[in-house]
Amino acid sequence: xxxxxxxxxxxxxxxxxxxxxxxxxxxxxxxxxxxxxxxxxxxxxxxxxxxxxxxxxxxxxxxxxxxxxxxxxxxxxxxxxxxxxxxxxxxxxxxxxxxxxxxxxxxxxxxxxxxxxxxxxxxxxxxxxxxxxxxxxxxxxxxxxxxxxxxxxxxxxxxxxxxxxxxxxxxxxxxxxxxxxxxxxxxxxxxxxxxxxxxxxxxxxxxxxxxxxxxxxxxxxxxxxxxxxxxxxxxxxxxxxxxxxxxxxxxxxxxxxxxxxxxxxxxxxxxxxxxxxxxxxxxxxxxxxxxxxxxxxxxxxxxxxxxxxxxxxxxxxxxxxxxxxxxxxxxxxxxxxxxxxxxxxxxxxxxxxxxxxxxxxxxxxxxxxxxxxxxxxxxxxxxxxxxxxxxxxxxxxxxxxxxxxxxxxxxxxxxxxxxxxxxxxxxxxxxxxxxxxxxxxxxxxxxxxxxxxxxxxxxxxxxxxxxxxxxxxxxxxxxxx
Amino acid sequence: xxxxxxxxxxxxxxxxxxxxxxxxxxxxxxxxxxxxxxxxxxxxxxxxxxxxxxxxxxxxxxxxxxxxxxxxxxxxxxxxxxxxxxxxxxxxxxxxxxxxxxxxxxxxxxxxxxxxxxxxxxxxxxxxxxxxxxxxxxxxxxxxxx
Numbered sequence: 001x002x003x004x005x006x007x008x009x010x011x012x013x014x015x016x017x018x019x020x021x022x023x024x025x026x027x028x029x030x031x032x033x034x035x036x037x038x039x040x041x042x043x044x045x046x047x048x049x050x051x052x053x054x055x056x057x058x059x060x061x062x063x064x065x066x067x068x069x070x071x072x073x074x075x076x077x078x079x080x081x082x083x084x085x086x087x088x089x090x091x092x093x094x095x096x097x098x099x100x101x102x103x104x105x106x107x108x109x110x111x112x113x114x115x116x117x118x119x120x121x122x123x124x125x126x127x128x129x130x131x132x133x134x135x136x137x138x139x140x141x142x143x144x145x146x147x148x149x150x151x152x153x154x155x156x157x158x159x160x161x162x163x164x165x166x167x168x169x170x171x172x173x174x175x176x177x178x179x180x181x182x183x184x185x186x187x188x189x190x191x192x193x194x195x196x197x198x199x200x201x202x203x204x205x206x207x208x209x210x211x212x213x214x215x216x217x218x219x220x221x222x223x224x225x226x227x228x229x230x231x232x233x234x235x236x237x238x239x240x241x242x243x244x245x246x247x248x249x250x251x252x253x254x255x256x257x258x259x260x261x262x263x264x265x266x267x268x269x270x271x272x273x274x275x276x277x278x279x280x281x282x283x284x285x286x287x288x289x290x291x292x293x294x295x296x297x298x299x300x301x302x303x304x305x306x307x308x309x310x311x312x313x314x315x316x317x318x319x320x321x322x323x324x325x326x327x328x329x330x331x332x333x334x335x336x337x338x339x340x341x342x343x344x345x346x347x348x349x350x351x352x353x354x355x356x357x358x359x360x361x362x363x364x365x366x367x368x369x370x371x372x373x374x375x376x377x378x379x380x381x382x383x384x385x386x387x388x389x390x391x392x393x394x395x396x397x398x399x400x401x402x403x404x405x406x407x408x409x410x411x412x413x414x415x416x417x418x419x420x421x422x423x424x425x426x427x428x429x430x431x432x433x434x435x436x437x438x439x440x441x442x443x444x445x446x447x448x449x450x451x452x453x454x455x456x457x458x459x460x461x462x463x464x465x466x467x468x469x470x471x472x473x474x475x476x477x478x479x480x481x
Numbered sequence: 482x483x484x485x486x487x488x489x490x491x492x493x494x495x496x497x498x499x500x501x502x503x504x505x506x507x508x509x510x511x512x513x514x515x516x517x518x519x520x521x522x523x524x525x526x527x528x529x530x531x532x533x534x535x536x537x538x539x540x541x542x543x544x545x546x547x548x549x550x551x552x553x554x555x556x557x558x559x560x561x562x563x564x565x566x567x568x569x570x571x572x573x574x575x576x577x578x579x580x581x582x583x584x585x586x587x588x589x590x591x592x593x594x595x596x597x598x599x600x601x602x603x604x605x606x607x608x609x610x611x612x613x614x615x616x617x618x619x620x621x622x623x624x625x626x627x
Contacts, residue, residue: 204511211497211504218493225489229482239488305619311527313518320514324507329499349528435592450583450599453564455591456619467507468500475496 070146073106076382077152085156087163092153100385108381109144116140116379119273128280132253132372136272139376143170151377170377173370178261178268183371184254185338190364191254191466192318192342193356195434199459201313202306205418206426206457210464212410213430214472216249216403220395227391234387240264243476245392248275249399250469251282251433255335257375259473263480269378270389274396282436283443285397286404286428290444293408294424298415299448301423303457314347321467332474336467403431407461429458432465558607561598561624563617567591571613574624578606586624589617600626 063069075081083094099108119137123130143151151174154167177183200207224242227235237245240263247256248271256275260268278285291299318340325336345356411427425445429437438458445454567589574586585597587609607625611617 201511201515204508204515207504207508208501211500214500215497218489218496221492222486222489225485229486239485239492242489243492310519310522312522312525313515315525316514316518317511320510321507324503324510328503328506435594438592439594451564451601455565455594455596459592464504464507468504471500471503472496475499476492479492479495 065147067146071106071110072104073146074104076105077149079153079155080382084153085158085161087154087156087161089156089161095382099382100387103385105381106146108385109146111385112144112379112381113141115384116144116376122277122280129276131368132276133280135369135372136276136376136379139170139373140269140379141376142373143377143379144381151380170373173374174377177367177370178257178374179265181258181261181334183367183374184258184261185334186367187254187364187371188335188338188470189342189359190361190367191434192339192344193346193360194364195339195343195346195463195466196459197317197343197463198309198314199306199456200463201309201317203457203460205414205422206460207464207467208414209407209410209427209461210430210432210466210468212427213403213407213461213465214250214468215406216399216401216431217246217469217472219246219402220249220399221246223395223398224391227395231387235391237388237391240480241267243480244271245395246399247271247469247473247476248278248392248396249403249431250465250472251275251279251400251403251431251437252466252469253279255469255473257371258335259477262477266383267388267392268375269380269384270392271396272375273379274393278396278400279433279436282400282431282433283440285400286431286437286440287444289401289404290408290425290428290441293405294412296448298412298424299445300452301415301421302449302452303423303426303454304420306456311347311349315344318344318347325471329471329474331478332471335470335473339466339470400431404428407431423452423454423457426454426458426461430461430465430468432462432469434462434466435459437465438462558625558627559602559604560622561586561600561626563589563598563619563621563623565589565591565596566618567596567616569611569613569615569617569623570595572609572611574606574609576606576608580604580606580626587611598623602626 079094081094083092085091099105103111116137119133119140122128123133123137142148148168150168151170152168153171154163155165156162157164221242224237224245225239228237228242244256244260244264244267247259250256253272253275257268257272260271264271322333322337322340325332342356342359345352345359348356407427407430408424409427410430411422411424414427415422415424423445425441426438428444429441431437438455438461441458442453442455445452570588570590572587574580574584580586580600581603582601583599584603586600586606587598589596589598604626607627609624610622611624617623
C-alpha cells in the first residue's frame with residue numbers, strides 16, 4: 001500500500017508529460033474524490049470536461065486525494081461538518097468535530113486505524129469474540145480510510161432531491177440494518193434458534209438469578225450519571241446515554257446495539273466495542289468476584305439433577321413467554337418475540353428444522369458480518385477519541401462486575417431460602433453472554449469439586465438473563481425515550 | 482444534577498422491580514403449567530423416545546464405578562459415564578491403553594464447549610462405547626476401565 005502511494009506521489013508531477021500515471025490511480029480513490037477521473041471519460045472527453053488540457057489539470061490534482069494527504073487533513077469531510085441530506089430529503093445537521101487535544105482530523109483517523117488494528121489483534125491473536133470483533137475492527141479500518149468514503153452518505157442534490165453520487169456500502173449496511181433495528185432482531189432470532197430453554201423449564205426458579213444479574217445495568221447507569229456530576233467539563237451523559245451505557249451490563253450484544261441505536265446513536269461505536277470486549281473477557285472478570293463472594297463450602301454444593309422436559313413443554317414455553325410479554329411489557333416484544341420465534345422453530349423439530357437451521361447458522365452468520373461492519377463504521381475519531389469513551393469502558397467493566405456480584409449474592413440467598421440446594425456459582429451466569437457465563441460457572445465449580453458439573457444448571461439463569469436484559473432494554477426505552 | 486441522579490435511582494428501582502416481577506411471574510406461570518402441560522404430551526410426542534433409561538447421576542462423586550454385568554470384560558471394569566449431554570468430539574485413548582487417574586479419555590462437545598472426560602481411576606481401557614460424532618445423554622456409558 002505504502003509503495004503504491006509513494007509511486008503515485010512520485011508519478012503525479014510527471015503526469016504533465018504524459019498520462020501514464022492514470023494506470024496507477026488507486027481503485028478506491030475515484031469513489032469519493034470529487035475530482036477523480038473515470039478512465040472511460042479520459043478517452044472520450046465530454047462537453048463539461050472541455051479539451052484535453054483540463055484533463056491534465058485533473059491529473060495534477062490527483063495528488064491531493066491520496067491517503068497521505070488525507071492523514072494530514074485538518075478538517076473532517078464536508079458531509080460531517082456541514083451536514084447532508086438523505087435520499088428521503090431529511091437534513092442531517094453537521095457538527096463541528098472536536099477531537100481530543102485539538103488534533104488534526106487526519107491524525108485522528110490515523111489513531112482510529114491503530115485502535116482498529118488493536119481490535120483486530122485482540123480478535124485474531126487473543127481470540128476475543130473473533131466472530132464479532134474482527135468485522136467490527138475491519139469496519140472501523142475501512143471507515144477511517146481518508147477519501148475512500150466507505151461509510152459516507154450519498155450525495156443528494158438539495159433541489160432535485162436526486163442522488164448525485166451513491167454513498168459507501170457501509171453507509172447502506174448501517175442505514176438498512178442498524179438504524180432500523182433489523183439486524184439485532186435477526187441476531188436474536190438466531191440466538192433463540194440456538195438456545196435450549198430446557199434447563200430453565202426444568203428449574204424455573206433459576207430465572208430469578210437472571211433477574212438479579214441485571215443489577216449491573218443499573219449500577220453502570222447510576223455510575224454514568226455520577227461521572228457526569230463529577231467531571232462536568234469532560235463528560236456529558238444524560239439519562240439516555242446513561243441507559244445505553246448501562247445496558248452493556250446486560251452482556252448481550254444485540255440488545256445493547258438495539259437500545260443504543262434508539263437512545264444514543266452517537267455512542268454506538270464505543271458501547272458496542274465495550275460490550276463485545278467485556279463479553280470476551282467474562283472468563284477473566286467473573287471468577288475472582290465469584291470466589292470472593294461465595295465461600296468454598298457453598299461452591300461445592302451439588303444440585304439436584306434436572307428433570308427431563310417433554311417436547312410439548314418446550315414448544316409451549318416460547319408461546320407462554322411471548323404472551324406474558326405481550327400482556328405486560330409490549331416494549332420488549334420485538335426482542336423477546338424474535339428469540340421466541342427462533343426457539344419455537346428449534347423445538348418443533350424435523351418439520352421446520354430447515355428454518356431453525358437457517359436462523360441458527362447461515363442467517364446469523366450473514367447478519368453478523370453486516371452488523372459487525374456497520375457497527376465498525378461508527379468508530380469515527382470525532383466520536384471515539386474523547387474522555388467519554390474512557391468513561392464508557394470503565395462503566396462497562398463496572399456493569400459486568402456488578403451483575404456478577406448481584407447474581408452470586410442472589411444465589412446465596414436462594415440457597416438459604418429454597419428447599420432444594422442452589423449452588424450460588426450459577427448466579428453469575430445470570431449476566432447473559434450465552435453460553436460463556438455458564439461455562440465460567442461450570443469451570444469455577446469444577447475447581448472446587450472436579451465431579452460437580454454445573455453447566456446445565458447454569459444454563460437456566462443464563463438464558464433467563466437474555467430474557468431479563470431484553471425486558472430491561474424495553475423498560476429503559478419506554479422510560480427514557 | 483441532583484435531579485438526574487434521582488431520575489437514575491427511580492429507573493433503578495422501577496427497572497429492577499419490573500424485571501423481578503416479570504421473571505417471578507414467569508416462574509409462577511411455568512410452575513403452574515408444568516403440572517398441566519405434561520398431560521397433553523400425547524399431542525406432540527417427543528421426537529426420539531428415550532429407549533435407554535437414564536442412570537441416576539451419582540450424588541457427590543465422579544462418574545460412578547459400578548461393576549458391569551455380562552458385557553464387561555472383567556468383573557472389576559468401571560464404567561465412565563457422561564455427566565453432561567453433548568456429542569463426542571474426539572476420543573483420546575484406545576482399548577488397551579494404560580491410563581492414570583485424571584487422564585483425558587475423550588472430549589465431549591457440550592454447548593459448543595470442549596469438555597474433557599477424565600478417568601476417575603488408573604487402569605487399562607477395556608472398551609470405548611462411543612464413536613466420534615455420536616450424541617450422548619447424561620448417564621450414558623462412554624468407556625470401560627478395567
